[in-house]
Amino acid sequence: MANLTKEQMQEIQEYINTLPETERESKLKEIMSQFEQPQQCPFCLMSENKIPTTRVYEDANFMAVLEINPSNPGHTLLFPKKHIQTFSALIESEVESLSKVIKKLESALMILYKSCNVVISDGPFSGNRFEHLTINLIPRQQKDNVVINWKGNKAEENDLKKVQQDIIQAIPIEKKEIQPEPPKDLTGKFRKKYLP
Ligand SMILES: [Zn+2]
Known part of the structure; x- marks a missing residue:
């Protein structure tokens, strides 16, 4: 939102009124856009210590940090300090270090609360409002009112096969590589190949 005083607004309006009517609207928009403050990402602001948080982990x-509107006690938000939009946008080494942090936090929450959902929401339809990768760790309690649910619809086998092909094709190449399992027979080829 533009942050202007009443007097400044009046000045702008007076100037606009001097213009031909057809130009007024576009000129007003142009002027106002100079005063618009870019919407700042709250997770970036938290990373930069620009808004107060209740931190439980940092590296x-x-x-x-603890969610300020927790769905249950212990509801924790884990996020990268730099503005990364989705989990799949992380580079491999970041995935590795993030996984370790998830494990640490989940371990703590499991000790304290015995049950936990770990939720990643990416993309415009996922419920992620700020396009900054966030992992929600939500401790669960018996008969709490957290809803993580979906309705299943029976799929046709052909549809499953089609989607199967689509997903397999879409998986980035390096992730498709499956390490060949070493032969179980230690006296056979495995021994010749791997052991002295
Ligand atoms: Zn951000």
Whole structure:
């Protein structure tokens, strides 16, 4: 939102009124756009210590804070300090270090609360409002009112096969590589190949 005083607004309006009517609207928009403050990402602001948080974890790349509107006690938000939009946008080494942090936090929550959902929501239809990768760790209690649910619809086998092909095709190449399992027979080819 533009942050202007009443007097400044009046000045702008007076100037606009001097213009031909057809130009007024576009000129007003142009002027106002100079005063618009870019909407700042709250997770970036938290990373930069520009808004107060209740921190439970921090390292060079990640931070975890308590959700200020928790769905259950212990509801924790874990996020990268730099503005990364989705989990799949992380580079491999970041995935590795993030996984370790998830494990640490989940371990703590499991000790304290015995049950936990770990939720990643990416993309415009996922419920992620700020396009900054966030992992929600939600401790669960018996008969709490957290809803993580979906309705299943019976799929046709052909549809499953089609989607199967689509997903397999879409998986990035390096992730498709499956390490060949070493032969179980230690006296056979495995021994010749791997052991002295
Ligand atoms: Zn951000």
